[in-house]
Amino acid sequence: MEKILEVHNLHVTFTTYGGTVQAVRGVDFHLNKGETLAIVGESGCGKSVTVNAVMGLIPNPPGKITGGRILFKNKDLTRLREKKMRAIRGVDISMIFQDPMTALNPTLTIGTQLKEGVKQHHRISDKEAEKRALEMLQLVGIPNPEERLKQYPHQFSGGMRQRIVIAIALICEPELLIADEPTTALDVTIQAQILELFEKIQEVTGISIILITHDLGVVAKIADRVAVMYAGKIIETGTKREVFYNPKHPYTKGLLHSVPRLDAKEKLQPIEGTPPDLFSPPRGCPFTARCPFAMEVCDKVYPKTARLSDSHVVDCWLQDVRAKKLLAATAKNK
Ligand code: SF4
Ligand code: MG
Numbered sequence: 391m392e393k394i395l396e397v398h399n400l401h402v403t404f405t406t407y408g409g410t411v412q413a414v415r416g417v418d419f420h421l422n423k424g425e426t427l428a429i430v431g432e433s434g435c436g437k438s439v440t441v442n443a444v445m446g447l448i449p450n451p452p453g454k455i456t457g458g459r460i461l462f463k464n465k466d467l468t469r470l471r472e473k474k475m476r477a478i479r480g481v482d483i484s485m486i487f488q489d490p491m492t493a494l495n496p497t498l499t500i501g502t503q504l505k506e507g508v509k510q511h512h513r514i515s516d517k518e519a520e521k522r523a524l525e526m527l528q529l530v531g532i533p534n535p536e537e538r539l540k541q542y543p544h545q546f547s548g549g550m551r552q553r554i555v556i557a558i559a560l561i562c563e564p565e566l567l568i569a570d571e572p573t574t575a576l577d578v579t580i581q582a583q584i585l586e587l588f589e590k591i592q593e594v595t596g597i598s599i600i601l602i603t604h605d606l607g608v609v610a611k612i613a614d615r616v617a618v619m620y621a622g623k624i625i626e627t628g629t630k631r632e633v634f635y636n637p638k639h640p641y642t643k644g645l646l647h648s649v650p651r652l653d654a655k656e657k658l659q660p661i662e663g664t665p666p667d668l669f670s671p672p673r674g675c676p677f678t679a680r681c682p683f684a685m686e687v688c689d690k691v692y693p694k695t696a697r698l699s700d701s702h703v704v705d706c707w708l709q710d711v712r713a714k715k716l717l718a719a720t721a722k723n724k
Contacts (some may be wrong), residue, residue: 394566395421395444400458402439402448409669413439415622416458421566426592426599428609428630430645431619432665437602440619441568443468444600445485446475448696462566481511484559484587488571490551493558494543499528500554501539508561526557529594530587549580553587560591567591570602584612606645608632616644617699621665628702638696638704640681675707683708685716 402414415434421427429437433625442448444460446467449656460467462483467475479485487493495503504523514522520539527535530553543551552572557568569588573581589612591597603609609616616633618626618641626639637643644661664679666672673679678689688707696709707713 391422391425391495393420394423394463395600396438396459396461397444398459398461400440400443400460401456402436402443403454403456405452411668412441412671413453413622413668415668415671417619417622417624419617419624419627421598421600422614422712423565423598424592424596425614426588426601426612427615427617428601428603428613429619429624430603430606430609432604434665434668435619436576436622437619438570441485441570441600441602445479445483445568446470446472447479447485447585454685476509476634480507480559480564481562482564482567483568484562484564485568485570486552486555486559486572488574490548490555490575491543493555494551496543499540499542500546502555504539504558504561507558507650511562522561523557526561529560530554530557532557547580548576549583552576552580552584556584556587556591560595560597563595564597566598568600568602571604572601573608574603574605582611588612618645621671622668623676623705625677625706626702626704628699632699632702636702638698638702639706640683640708640710641677642704644680675705685713685715687713 397417397419400414400417404413409445417440431437443455444467448455455468464471484713501523504517504526505519508519508522523539524535527538532538532550532553546554573584576584585608588599592599601613602693613630615627615661616635617624618639620641626633626637626642633642634646637646661680666679672678672689674689674691675693678684685707693705693707693710695703695705697703697720
């Protein structure tokens with residue numbers, strides 16, 4: 391499978407008055423062409439920071455990419471100057487955010503905003519831009535697009551506004567779409583419609599999607615693969631089936647608590663305790679303090695990534711043969 395994006399050992403920090411926050415601490419993942427990868431985890435785990443790094447949107451200062459590579463079609467984005475990055479943003483890679491209202495300019499018509507989106511990057515006539523705008527509104531399912539083009543954001547419902555935001559994100563035909571909690575601000579029926587829209591767009595355009603969410607229902611509906619983040623690290627990655635039916639990391643199991651169902655429409659349940667302070671993250675496994683299986687080694691040394699299949703990887707000492715032997719010996723001595 392062709393990889394469109396590869397992130398290797400990404401580190402991102404933020405300098406604050408209280409010290410340096412290590413928000414992303416050595417993240418590895420990739421995205422295959424035409425697939426949807428969901429990055430899940432509790433708020434503050436580093437998922438938004440990770441995709442903002444891909445977009446070149448880490449404000450420096452206070453933020454900084456302190457290590458790693460982000461390869462988009464084999465080009466390292468961390469080495470590009472802002473001018474080059476600006477040419478990629480919106481054209482090759484687009485991003486949509488949680489709140490459609492803040493993404494739209496309330497003083498401009500939808501048509502103007504769509505046309506500006508494409509004219510910023512391409513030399514085309516107003517007429518051609520308008521034609522593109524109409525096509526986009528049709529693609530995202532806005533009825534009466536000719537009339538709707540002349541209207542302002544407040545004349546649309548929340549769900550329709552999110553459709554318009556998606557249309558703007560797609561107007562330059564990007565190859566990668568990053569969606570950060572795109573349905574969180576919407577009510578449940580609208581959420582389902584927007585998720586269906588993502589599926590339709592992927593079918594029509596073949597676009598690759600990274601979806602950030604804390605909602606397992608969303609993951610179950612549209613993800614091909616899932617990466618679970620905790621305390622600035624990806625601790626388990628696999629196909630949707632592997633992660634839902636055969637989770638191996640105790641944190642993933644905690645998120646899914648009890649027997650997972652692909653059709654489950656549940657939010658992540660809080661696990662007892664809190665994630666570690668990322669001002670001074672632990673050397674070892676960051677889940678140690680909350681993990682019912684924690685061993686002595688866990689909080690001293692970070693576990694090596696164990697490969698359980700071509701697609702399923704997990705960072706947990708329980709998957710290490712040495713720990714397995716140790717546990718067996720302890721059990722015998724008891
Ligand atoms: Fe629990 Fe240890 Fe695995 Fe971390 S490495 S999840 S503390 S068993
Ligand atoms: Mg976020």
